[in-house]
Amino acid sequence: MSTILIIDTTDNKTMTVGLRIDGKMFLRKQALDRRKAQVVLPLLEELLTENGLQKTDLTAIEVNPGPGSFTGIRVGLSIANTLGFLLQIPVNGKKVGESATAIYS
Numbered sequence: 001m002s003t004i005l006i007i008d009t010t011d012n013k014t015m016t017v018g019l020r021i022d023g024k025m026f027l028r029k030q031a032l033d034r035r036k037a038q039v040v041l042p043l044l045e046e047l048l049t050e051n052g053l054q055k056t057d058l059t060a061i062e063v064n065p066g067p068g069s070f071t072g073i074r075v076g077l078s079i080a081n082t083l084g085f086l087l088q089i090p091v092n093g094k095k096v097g098e099s100a101t102a103i104y105s
Helices: 036-050 070-087
Strands: 003-008 014-021 024-031 060-063
Touching: 003 070, 014 036, 024 036, 036 070, 060 070
Parallel strands: 003 060
Antiparallel strands: 003 014, 014 024
16 A cells, blocks of 8 residues: 655645545645644644554655745655654655755755
8 A cells, every 4th residue: 555645834824734545635734823843743643543544654755845935845844854764764755864855956
């Protein structure tokens, strides 16, 4: 089973977290105040629970590297890279341990 986490924190007004499970999309969008970092993981937990999954069921992560809000991009990439490293799964197609960001490459 392929279960890909989708993270998009590039917009200052909304944030999107989703799962692509064997090609089927499950997306959540949430309006934001200034707490992007505090919103991503609870939304992920909700999506996983609704689909009977655990974080360890994720097979890859796709994060939007921009363009967009600089702080928002950093939040999304930091969460994606941390989860990818902890779960030992690729982020944006990069091997574990390689940064998923395209900003500085």
